[in-house]
């Protein structure tokens with residue numbers, strides 16, 4: 001007869017990069033239930049729309065999250081641009097695409113490192129962060145910030161990137177591809193890594209649909225949905241196919257993210273080939289009035305932004321549904337029946353970002 | 360299973376230079392666009408206060424009466440909005456980040472006294488305009504204030 005016990009997990013925990021708290025109900029070593037609680041780092045960023053001019057709010061939207069910073073700022077701008085019927089220059093759209101994919105690259109490399117750290121493979125963690133540093137250098141060289149880019153503005157971009165710099169990025173990424181493949185092959189083929197990931201935390205396709213999972217977590221369960229296919233920024237001119245796997249375990253999620261790294265490199269290459277010359281911003285006059293739902297594919301999955309404007313310089317409402325929030329029910333489902341030692345893998349493979357979930 | 364799967368990486372690590380830098384002994388070369396800290400050319404600044412209104416972090420304080428422009432170094436989030444919105448283009452972004460410190464630091468810049476407008480004039484203007492709607496008395500009030508100061 002097994003005894004039940006409750007083990008508190010987080011909000012500060014050696015393998016958790018993010019402050020989420022779980023009460024794990026255990027039967028011996030087996031998890032029978034997980035009760036989450038979040039809300040440790042609520043910052044009230046959404047309510048600042050009432051205090052800051054809608055143009056200046058772009059900088060606050062960027063600070064919702066330190067990893068998807070560029071995408072948060074861009075999505076906010078695109079939402080307001082839709083309300084105000086602003087058509088931004090083509091070049092700005094391509095720049096947005098390139099910066100989005102650079103964000104995805106460094107986010108996935110960061111996540112691979114955290115995953116390696118999670119199962120105790122320190123040198124793999126360092127290798128992946130070493131590679132990530134090169135991406136951050138590109139982001140810094142083009143925007144001026146390693147993570148927080150501050151190049152978004154309603155009506156386009158604040159900075160242009162010279163064409164030869166973009167070509168330099170493509171060449172550098174091409175060189176890096178070999179190193180990245182060497183590193184990711186370890187994730188996919190190494191015996192030790194496989195024994196931690198394969199068959200662990202399976203989420204079936206039906207469960208993923210029922211629980212509303214998003215992003216790589218959902219695609220690893222065999223659902224071929226990618227919000228980029230909706231064609232915001234310049235994605236309508238880019239060829240891409242959602243990367244999926246049918247297995248639905250931690251290994252499949254790792255596989256999907258690794259393939260997305262190479263997909264991002266390919267998208268940057270395509271965008272660099274197609275980017276037209278010209279202006280990067282159009283002047284914006286007046287105040288927005290109306291509402292809009294903006295959906296974008298962040299590294300962690302689909303994020304939804306709701307903007308409601310009332311014709312003044314302060315917005316009525318700004319709301320973000322982040323991918324991690326959508327993935328939490330799926331994660332809790334995978335936790336049921338797993339071993340205590342696998343809990344970190346389960347949490348890490350949804351790539352949690354609690355900071356943006358709580359804003 | 361290949362026990363030599365890491366041999367290549369190991370050999371590479373043995374013979375390559377470190378990926379990290381011995382900071383601060385070896386200083387960092389910042390890219391040209393790095394937003395490290397806000398630099399002000401106080402001589403061109405007209406103390407209009409636009410930067411302070413636009414700052415999302417409320418890090419800038421402009422005091423027209425005292426002729427000072429001050430920035431809370433660790434409150435500033437290096438967004439660059441003040442640089443974009445300054446009408447006189449007297450702000451710019453320096454590359455190096457603010458050095459770590461145990462205390463919060465506020466840097467204050469004072470406009471040289473000889474560049475300041477006569478302190479009475481800005482105070483007198485709104486008062487005069489409020490007191491008398493017609494343009495004439497307001498105009499005559501300003502020289503009067505000027506005279507008073509010279510006297």
Ligand code: SF4
Pocket residue numbers: 399403404405406407408409410411421428444445446447448449450
């Ligand atoms: S916006 Fe420019 S001119 Fe106006 S107070 Fe700030 S620094 Fe000075």
Ligand code: SF4
Pocket residue numbers: 397410413414415416417418419430434435436437438439440441442
């Ligand atoms: S860079 Fe941004 S945060 Fe810093 S003082 Fe300027 S507006 Fe404020």
